Amino acid sequence: MIPGRKHARLMFHGYTFKRYQVLVNGHVRWRCSKWHMGCRVSVKTNTEDPRAGILLIENIHNHERPTLVRNNEVYFLATKKKYPLLLFDKYTFKRQSILTSGGVIWYCSNRHYGCKAQVKSIQDSYVFGKIEHNHDPPRCTQLSNGTWIRTRKMKKYKPRKL
Structure with a gap:
């Protein structure tokens, strides 16, 4: 249930x-x-x-099973903005809306690039939804204190010519 x-x-x-x-x-x-x-x-x-x-x-279902996992594979990343990001299966999601049931709808952080992936979390115990991304996962690193941060690819240093 x-x-x-x-x-x-x-x-x-x-x-x-x-x-x-x-x-x-x-x-x-x-x-x-x-x-x-x-x-x-x-x-x-x-x-x-x-x-x-x-x-x-x-009858027989005409769709795929939803992906459903327990909370032990879900993390929250602190951001400089109001709400954290949800880290799930190496991808990050932004909070879209809170449902009256207490569940939360999350959209892929790259939605503005056309990614349609979205998940729904229920009482921080289950996550399920449409998880088909059109891009590679972002780089995220877990620190020694257990928190996660999103890291960016470093630009190569080019020395200036004098």
Whole structure:
């Protein structure tokens, strides 16, 4: 189970599902989180707790599984600006918006160069999203005190001619 805006989400075989309907007999129907994008997969469980058993799975997904990782691979980089950068999988992300559920949407730091990668973090525990970059990762270094900094490529020194 993953925290959601109103209700918890179901994670099954790497795909996420939103609670759709509680039936009279207590069974719960879940829809794929990409239902609005045309994925018509649904799951029926005995109760709201999926550990009680999954009864039925309908259809096949028409999209890839979302990438979901635990917080131990996510770091925050201090910046001179108001908000930190999120460092995830060697790439940096800028905070875009805070959701009412407490989650945060992050866009790739190179979005102004056309990179469409974005991730969503939920309660600083999970990160998932569209993580396909059109560029190489920036250079980041971890200091001895555990903090991360973004380093820039040094320009070669050219001595002046007199």
